[in-house]
Amino acid sequence: MKSAMTHSPLRVAIIGAGQVADKVHASYYCTREDLELVAVCDSRLSQAQALAEKYGQAQAWEDPQLMLKAVKPDIVSICSPNRFHFEHTLLALEAGCHVMCEKPPAMTAEQALIMCKTARRMGKVLAYDFHHRFALDTQLLREQVTTGVLGEIYVTNARALRRCGVPGWGVFTNKALQGGGPLIDLGVHMLDAAMYVLGFPLVKRVWAHSFQKIGTQKHCGQFGEWDPANYTVEDSLFGTIEFHNGSILRLETAFALNIPEQSIMNVNFCGDKAGATLFPAQVYTDRNGELETLFTREQADDQRHFRSMEAFVNHVQGQAITIADAEQGFVIQQLVAALYQSAETGMCVEL
């Protein structure tokens, strides 16, 4: 990474200076000599100042529009709460910047479509931080699927579940700022990883059920305390996505569900030749009546988040690297919206 430099570093700014900005975005950007973190912006100036100081010489700003005009960054990371992804991404794209936006893309499918069209019109890269697809496990399974090892995959089970694991920080329980509960926060990750391995098959229809049974009753758990009186999102959601090729993807996601495990973030793929589990990557089948493991990784890749950032930056610099792009972000947001719509109306949603 620390190669001899032939150009001046790309100038990077971050909007939203919370925990993901710190642990992932700023800490990755500062590993590269070909990037320079020049500005950090947060609606709480003290928060922006703290992050800017932690990583060196960056300026601290409170207003993203003023920051973009004055600083003119090449790259902007959007790490503000979900409610602001749309507004901040559009501001940065219109200012001529490449954008890495945190997941989920937006609050609605309509917003994600406008973000996609704006990136195209401005000729800039818009990537989303769906980092689980950058795990070596996910890459390996995608390869196994494309080379036909699993045969026809007709059932996929994606699970993003926690037992009493409502986040005790941020705005995760506030529907107006977050857009929803575990589906838009956790489930969306396994949904993206599953869709990526499957090669984004065309969706036919979606149906779902959601529940709010625990978040409004309890107030503390594995990830701290929350206010049950202001818990306005679902606790759990169970959905099925049917594809035009006849296969189905079942998604189970929860902040709080009485399951034996503390948490599960995984996907299983069932093909007519073999099955696979995503984390750690494993492929299994049977031969002459004997169960057989064809392939297994000892443990799941824990560098996936940095790989996601690296893919984005290398893509901006012109390398032909697949990223979680604006088009796929729109498809994922469309699925999230359809799952919520089905859960709310009790009706199947055709896409």
Ligand SMILES: NC(=O)c1ccc[n+]([C@@H]2O[C@H](COP(=O)([O-])OP(=O)(O)OC[C@H]3O[C@@H](n4cnc5c(N)ncnc54)[C@H](O)[C@@H]3O)[C@@H](O)[C@H]2O)c1
């Ligand atoms: N990819 C991942 O695995 C992952 C992990 C964590 C968070 N995230 C996403 O990152 C985003 C932020 O999450 P977080 O955990 O860092 O939250 P956080 O609460 O720690 O940080 C959010 C920051 O945004 C600031 N902010 C709020 N409104 C703003 C505004 N209008 N303009 C500018 N700044 C504003 C807050 O002051 C805060 O500092 C969310 O969208 C979340 O879904 C993704």
